[in-house]
Amino acid sequence: MEEMISLIYHGCALASDLELNLSNLANQPIDLARSCDEIAGVFSSARDRLNSTILLREFQQQELLRYRAVDLLQPHLVVPEDSKGTFDIHGVPPESSRMEKMEQPMGGGEDASGSGRASSSFQRPRRRKDDANKRTIRVPAPRMGNTEIPPEDGHTWRKYGQKEILGSKFPRSYYRCTHQKLYNCNAKKQVQRLDDDPFTFEVTYRGEHACTMSSTAPSVPPTSAEVVQTMAQQGTPIQPLVSQGPPISVPLAHWLSMDINHRNIGASDAGTNSNRMVGSGGAGPSTVRLGRENEYQPVADLADAMFNSGSSSNNSMDIIFSSMEDKWDAGDKMN
DNA sequence: TTAATTTGACCCTC
């Protein structure tokens, strides 16, 4: 929120500058138009980010309500076998396997030799397919700023793995609850972009949170009434959210209208060897590649001011400029 | 110093 406010302040400052120089720019329509565009862009960015925040909170609230409804209706649901438990924004989650297979000890002692890392007394609980308490939802990715970050969902997560998935363009990220140790919280989630829609994350949750009392948990999301009120104040057209179509239909339409170049992010990174983790190279949180930083700096600074959330290991600017870097790199090799 | 991320390797399920 502070970012957005600073963005608005920045827009105000630009407007003030324009006002002061208005007389000078009166005879320079190109510069004048440029200034107007810049100001409009800043405010548009701030507005869109606000809308995105509102959208996400509304979506989360709808999902929460739906989870509860599913729990109540669970005994009465008949689920197609091929639904695979997918719970997208358009329908009710099948959850056919939910609560069926509870945690069970792994089969007899084995191995304990060879790896040097494995403990003979410890067997990891492993499950696959029909996993207990598995829920899958689809959430829109941020279309501006750092699109690599999955939307917040009310919990804090720690990434513990990332892997190329066969047949998927994008790697799957594995997260566990940050409070796993403190609260013995077994909640986990997997995040993966959809192949056919890079701006949608498929998030699979497993396990239940035992850390709901955590002081770090975010506050309760706003009510629908609050959201509607906010949207009304912003002049956003309001349509029914609950009973017709996807719960995010209203703001999403606006969201999708944003002028973003749809690059096929990460598609070129997809390797063929699926049993290898992927990443940006080098352990630890990665930083923005700084090749050609002198040429990019003004633009990067501006974009940073407008978009950067500052908390991701994969900066979106990296994506934006990677193609240009490639061109330069190719040029360097030619020379 | 602590916490988070990356990533190679291990191990389980299918």
Next chain:
DNA sequence: GAGGGTCAAATTAA
């Protein structure tokens, strides 16, 4: 054996 999920050492940022 392939593919997916997890571990844990190395690394980095706060």
